[in-house]
Amino acid sequence: MLNVEELETGYGKKQVLFGINLEAVEGKITAIIGPNGSGKSTALKSIFGLIPVWNGNVIYNGEPIANRGTRANVNDGIGFVPQGNRVFDEMTVLENLEIGGLHLRRDRFKEELKKMWGLFPELEKRKKQNAGKLSGGEKQMLALSRALIMTPKMLLMDEPSLGLSPKLVTFMMGHIRKINHEFGATVLIVEQKVREVLDLCDRVYSIKLGKVAFEGSPEELQKDKGKLKHLFL
Numbered sequence: 273m274l275n276v277e278e279l280e281t282g283y284g285k286k287q288v289l290f291g292i293n294l295e296a297v298e299g300k301i302t303a304i305i306g307p308n309g310s311g312k313s314t315a316l317k318s319i320f321g322l323i324p325v326w327n328g329n330v331i332y333n334g335e336p337i338a339n340r341g342t343r344a345n346v347n348d349g350i351g352f353v354p355q356g357n358r359v360f361d362e363m364t365v366l367e368n369l370e371i372g373g374l375h376l377r378r379d380r381f382k383e384e385l386k387k388m389w390g391l392f393p394e395l396e397k398r399k400k401q402n403a404g405k406l407s408g409g410e411k412q413m414l415a416l417s418r419a420l421i422m423t424p425k426m427l428l429m430d431e432p433s434l435g436l437s438p439k440l441v442t443f444m445m446g447h448i449r450k451i452n453h454e455f456g457a458t459v460l461i462v463e464q465k466v467r468e469v470l471d472l473c474d475r476v477y478s479i480k481l482g483k484v485a486f487e488g489s490p491e492e493l494q495k496d497k498g499k500l501k502h503l504f505l
């Protein structure tokens with residue numbers, strides 16, 4: 273569904289990614305792990321079009337999409353949940369979701385909104401509250417719902433468990449599985465909670481110093497703790 277080929281990018285003159293190849297297979301959950309600063313967020317941002325691709329290709333459903341812009345990507349069924357559960361603090365929960373669904377017809381929006389309330393009942397209870405008042409976990413639910421409301425076929429997620437308690441990490445992972453199974457979204461997820469994401473994903477890539485250092489099944493890394501440790505050194 274999504275193929276990244278020899279992707280190179282960075283910031284200003286600083287190159288961060290040096291020829292990344294990865295594939296997110298339709299219907300599956302693909303994970304990207306790796307140490308802090310290795311380029312995981314940079315990879316997602318350049319795939320989604322938030323920063324330019326310098327070299328290489330991003331192919332989505334057979335079409336090259338590198339550098340075509342985020343709006344075209346969203347309209348084409350790609351959703352992005354940035355790192356750090358970013359929401360509009362000064363707006364209510366409902367207003368945040370309205371921004372996510374800005375381009376939906378009103379009846380369609382209402383339908384999708386109902387699905388979001390079903391997925392995260394906590395959000396419905398707080399729909400009139402300012403998002404700034406939400407807990408970290410609820411903000412993450414809202415950030416995720418804001419992307420989901422457009423019913424993405426391909427969901428890019430950057431550390432959805434960041435800053436969450438162990439209980440909420442489990443909750444969030446369960447919901448990502450549900451989004452994959454029941455909403456039929458193909459998932460590409462960046463995570464630092466390695467044990468949890470290996471339980472969740474079908475395939476895993478590890479990025480180290482801007483290159484893919486490992487590609488394989490999660491079972492392989494679960495069995496070989498030495499290999500896993502090496503990827504984080």
Ligand SMILES: Nc1ncnc2c1ncn2[C@@H]1O[C@H](COP(=O)(O)OP(=O)(O)O)[C@@H](O)[C@H]1O
Pocket residue numbers: 283286288306307308309310311312313314315
């Ligand atoms: N906006 C930015 N401007 C300049 N350098 C950045 C920016 N964002 C990230 N970097 C640098 O790019 C490298 C990779 O960062 P990032 O992709 O955020 O890593 P990860 O998500 O794997 O922790 C780091 O060296 C980081 O300092």
Ligand SMILES: [Mg+2]
Pocket residue numbers: 312313314355430
């Ligand atoms: Mg990151």
